[in-house]
Amino acid sequence: MLRPPSMSIIQNRLLSTSRLCLNNNTPSTGDKSKSQAIADVDNLLNETSNFHANSFSNRSKDRMFDISVKHPRDVAKLIRVQGPVAGRSVDVQYGNFARSLSSMFSVIRSNKIRYLKKIQARHIPPAKLRKQKKREWWRRKFSLGFKELMAQVRDAKRRGY
Template identity: 50%
Template sequence: MFRSIVAKNIPCGIRVATYPISLTNNGFKFVRFNSTQNKAKAEQIKSSLDQLKSTDPLASSAAESKASTPSFEIDALLNRTIESDTTDIFQNSYGSRFDNNIEQTPRDIAKTFREFSMSAGRSVDVRYGNVGRGLQQLSGIMSNNKIFYLARRQKRHIRPALLRKLKKREWWRRKFAGDFHTLMQKINNAKRRGY
């Protein structure tokens, strides 16, 4: 029902995202994180985590308690496996530095969703399930970017001379509307003063 109400007012290519938007093909090379190269890294991480669990009282107490959640384990894994950017450039060989540039972490991929995807500039995040606020933000973005106007204009090809003529016409219409508004304000002020 919500889809049928909203679909009339949102043009094609506009998204109201209540979930992470899937990244479309924009030239990135994606690497599977369960490949053979990453299996060695995963085994190394697993062995280091096993060592940390044996020495870390927080991890051992969380594992022993029944209230431990998978999110705690995931957060601990992410915090311990994210490499810092302050590594020495002479520490690794050229090939390993090149591989690190190609493989993107999930956090880096998530950062590019809003910046470089096909729906960049035409999508909003719905926070806390507030769909009304999301639609309000979306209509503001659409009016600022003149999406309806440009969609109408781009349905057919317009000759360059006609396009110049239409732009000039629109400029004069906006100028006339602004001048007419100021003139009506002056007339109303004069009437109020008794002229």
């Protein structure tokens, strides 16, 4: 599998050396360059043999396989929790049960689990559901605005108006 890259390296280098030989085609330097090219090829072959020795000889097949295979227990621990519990679990930290309970409540509130459970219990016709959603949106908005107004009134009263 890892053979093609090394072969291509050899081919490239051989090509470059042959190009050098072609460029220096004057008769006086011909013999010299030829001997040099042969020496280069020998060096290159030595290098590649070293490359092979370093990458493969000290790694057996079994050892590589041992690293990749985990104990089934460890694999099972890494698999995500599925079903309704996923995303609705809270760990108790430092033995503080009350605090984890309150964070559990906040998870339930933010995901509207109780509300959804309630409206899913009985069938609501689509037109009614649409109106119900509008009504709920309006009431929520109104109560927010009213609270804000009351806060303003209280603030003004505190200042002596």
